[in-house]
Amino acid sequence: MRLMKKIAFLFLCAVAAASCNDFLNLNPISQQGANGFYKGEYEMNQALAAVYGTLQSGDQYGSQNGYACFMELPSDNTYNLNTTQNGGRYADFDNFRVQPDNAAVAATWVSCFKTIANANIVIDRSNSPEVTLSATAKDQITGQAYFLRALTYFNMVRIWGNVPLLTSEVLNVNDAFNHTQSAPSDIYPVIIDDLEKAIQTLPESWPAADAGRATKGAALTLLGKVYLTLGDWGSAMTQFKSVIGKYSLLDNFADVFDVSKKNNAEIIFAVKFDKTAQGEGYPSSSDPMQSGNDVNNLPSKNLIALFNANPDDRKDATIIDAGALGIRNYKYHDTVGSNNGLGFDIIVLRYADVLLMAAEALNEQSYGGTEALGYLNEVRKRAHASEYSYSDLPNQAAFRDAVAKERRLELAFENHRWFDLVRTGKALDVVNANDGGSVLAVNAKAYQLLFPIPQSEIDASAHKLVPNEGYN
Secondary structure (H helix, E strand, O other): OOOOOOOHHHHHHOOOOOOOOOOOEEEEEOHHHHHHHHOOOHHHHHHHHHHHHHHHOOOOOOOOOOOHHHOOOOOOOOEEOOOHHHHHHHHHHHHHHOOOOOOHHHHHHHHHHHHHHHHHHHHHOOOOOOOEEOOOHHHHHHHHHHHHHHHHHHHHHHOOOOEEEOOOOOOOOHHHHOOOOOHHHHHHHHHHHHHHHHHHOOOOOOOHHHHHOOHHHHHHHHHHHHHHHOHHHHHHHHHHHHHHHOOOOOOOOOHHHHHHHHOOOEEEEEEOOOOOOOOOEEEEEOOOOOOOOOOOOOOHHHHHHHHOOOHHHHHHHEEOHHHOOOOEEEOEEOOOOOOEEEEEEEEEHHHHHHHHHHHHHHHHHOOOOOHHHHHHHHHHHHHOOOOOOOOOOOOHHHHHHHHHHHHHHHHHOOOOOOHHHOOOOOOOHHOOOOOOOOOOOOOOHHHHHOOOOOOOHHHOOOOOOOOOOOOO
């Protein structure tokens, strides 16, 4: 079964807990029809495909106008060239002018809750006595759904902070209007619990036909990143230790992103795209570069200067001079397929990220260990960058800065930079320096470390949902 296969009937059932336009604006469903569909492993795998499928949305990982707007564009990595008309909704992320009525904010909110709704259906139905599953199939199916729900809530809580916490299938349309927001302190335990369940049930790997499904390693890595975000260095390191050695860095940095080398030994989890299948390719015009005609998320002057000052293997594999189009993102590029899409996958978790997070966690616990330096240098060595010694990094702060710089060089355009800046308390200082990271002058405030709750959702909830501070 192709992992991302879209099945029309499936969406009538699996997306029944979310309307096309608004997760709070639900339509009644036929309970008898839904119960008649979910029978066994075949149907539950179809329902699971719908959860994966929502990640392909252009409002999440399926375009530079989805998560990249929240995770790269506000940072110093990228900028928006078009600040007028349709481009304005995206430029607002770059210039810290996002308001609750921003259409891109609302679209990503709705898409995220479609993922949550579909994951809840898979989890609840797999545990229903009406569905016949072997113990192994049940574990593997629910384990993937737990991972995908955790990934989505982790993204949401970092984007919005307080969001509704939905952990079961919505069966009654009236119930959808009764949800209020939960604080991150209530959401993170659910994320951690979901990932612990996924770790216990997911396999180390899948057969080639199922490549791209979530694995135990993906759940361990994501849980480590969650603990890193929470500042729990010891727990983060416990997870990373379980991953280190199970994956490996490719010899050639550019090969990580080569469309002919997908599912390579460095990839831990990626959102899959297939340009040979109708509707499964990464959306594109005729341009062979993913961002070739997109002015909404371009390499910033600041990032270009960083690569010019550190010209190792990663520069030419990350940015390219496209002539009249200017400097462009080159990590994700391909020729257009038979169905007018591109075939690269969008990487969510990879091994270099693990090594750099492990180096960071160890340094925060105790400066000076050879293990932390080894992880940092392993990434640099692969890029043919000079390796550090502790004389180069004479204290904890210097090591911390070296890791942050390395993460930027290594992981540019992979949706880490803004969250790295927020997590380390550097976001406001970096963006307000106005050092070639945006077209317009930026004067970001502390409340803008979170994005606004969509006004359309506040209105639909009869104001049970409340605005984030500063967006009143």
